Amino acid sequence: MCKNRAMGASRAPHRIAVLARPGVLVLELSVVHQLFPYALGADGEPLYEVRTCAEQPGPLPSSADFPISVPHGPEALQDADTVFVPAAAGDDAPETAGRLPRQLAEALAATAEHARIASICTGAFVLAAAGLLDGRSATTHWNSAARFRARFPQVRLIADVLYVDEGAVLTSAGEAAGIDLCMHMIREDHGVAVANAVARSAVVPAHREGGQAQFIRTAVPEPRGSATGRAREWAREHLDRRIDLAELASCASMSVRTFTRRFRDETGLSPAQWLAQQRVERAQQLLEETGLTVESIAWRTGFGTAAALRRQLRERLGTSPSAYRSTFGGPATSRPGS
Template sequence: MTPHRIAVLALDQVVGLDLGTPSQVFRTARDTDDRHFYTVDTCTPGGRPVRSTAGFQVLPDHGLELLERADTVIVPGLNGDATQRHGGVEPEVVGALRAAYDRGVRIMSICTGAFVLAAAGLLDDRRATTHWAYTDRFRQLYPKVDLDPEVLFVADGRVLTSAGVAAGIDLCLHVVRTDHGSQVANQAARRCVMPPWRDGGQAQYIERPVPQAPDTSTAAAREWARDRLHEPVNLRDLAGQARMSVRTFTRRFRAETGLSPAQWLLRERTDHARLLLESTDLSIDQIARRSGFGTAAALRQQLHHRVGVAPTTYRKTFQGRAP
């Protein structure tokens, strides 16, 4: 087995966590004989040291020539004005990225690394995302990009982008799942002490007024509901768990999650059904009951609305690619 070669392109003011994420996630993806599916190396323009935002310098082993041998290129997030204005990316970096893409390489960015891909013209007329805090500036600079600031990551053909910081982990796990199936991705997630996927998008992290006092939070009620997805749970039950009136609970629930209780419960049940489809051999009827939909028809309708495919198709996609 020849491992898939990943090149991480570090530019000046690289975000420390973003830089380490690809190596951490992809090097935990292994087969049953403990052989690695990926190799991960880091490069910089000219092989020169670059500064990170974490107070240390990065001394790479490679220059941009690494991109010529890579199967996937990842640009971590950056801090600083240079990436957020036209012309802030060195021409040699733009040329190396475009040459890699033209050669058929998969191109990825984490967080504000999307500014680099956009400066190289690789996001024009594509759907993409970046950290929600930089949405307005990104749209001003790159109006040709179809920016979606509410998702954790976007996969548009061979170009993939993720939201801020930790969303890079979600994107890397998605790539492992796409390349080698759910089983390998789930094992990698466990080694990273991460869930195989996170619920919702980055809209839930956008700053908004949120009650701060712990005794007014709806978190405990949400955990209570997660343990009972197979049971009928209604709004009054949830409010009772939080010791609030239905009206107060609904208002605070939406402030904390960005969703109504009904929308949140539907999302949780759909995601639980997805997990069961990926990781078990239960029948569609059994999964529908265990996730609280009751019938296979109801599950089929919701899954199609949420991810655009039927339960059997979803199962075949994720279980059929396991090595």
């Protein structure tokens, strides 16, 4: 579900704390610093303030052949609006057994109640060990997926997505997916125009397939492949038509019963839930990027009528097509009658 967390231009910059740990992956640490500072308001003022912190300030070993100097201690987490936990070497090592060192657990526990928390790559192991992902959906690097599932059965792991947005808690897959997650958060906070400006400045995609989606279902390599991936790819290409379960199962060369079970295992959703989600996400993308009428978008996304599309957006996003387009669409998408 897309939730507009937009912050007024008159407010102070949104405070981001990046929690570095021993062995932190350098690229993941730098992603946050390289994207959010490019986000500027209409007055040219920064919309975010990014600070790096650790359990103790000072020199910290990294995954590279050089240490980093961390200026802030855990107190930076206490007044942060967003906390990032990038991956560190050994996050998924057997000896951690899903437990957090006391000092790290205490630092996370002191995070402001209103803050959203996001992980990059195996940083999801930290969030799960802290209990922040219990009963939620999440993702992590595909190579660590099996270890994550075994260690945290209370978390619904979705291994073939770039990131998962659960509102207050967000997780992303590998290092590059951290870029996708950051762009998603900027886009959701301040809309498509700001996100596009950041993308141009950093020379990265504003978003990959799926647009402003809670789950971005761009293929991420999995060791054993995805049994229902071909069916999902086919469905995305035919969202303008009625798609039934038997057709999807046939595309995957499975019985309906087997397909339904495997589909839920791989996506965490039933085929019907997933299809509805894909249709809404495509509608969001068209509202953001085109000037098509609501009637045309309803037809292209398989809802059939503008009334059905409006109903779905109201139920799932709590907004109307015109309000969504006004918030997230660029100037060229404005069109009356939305």
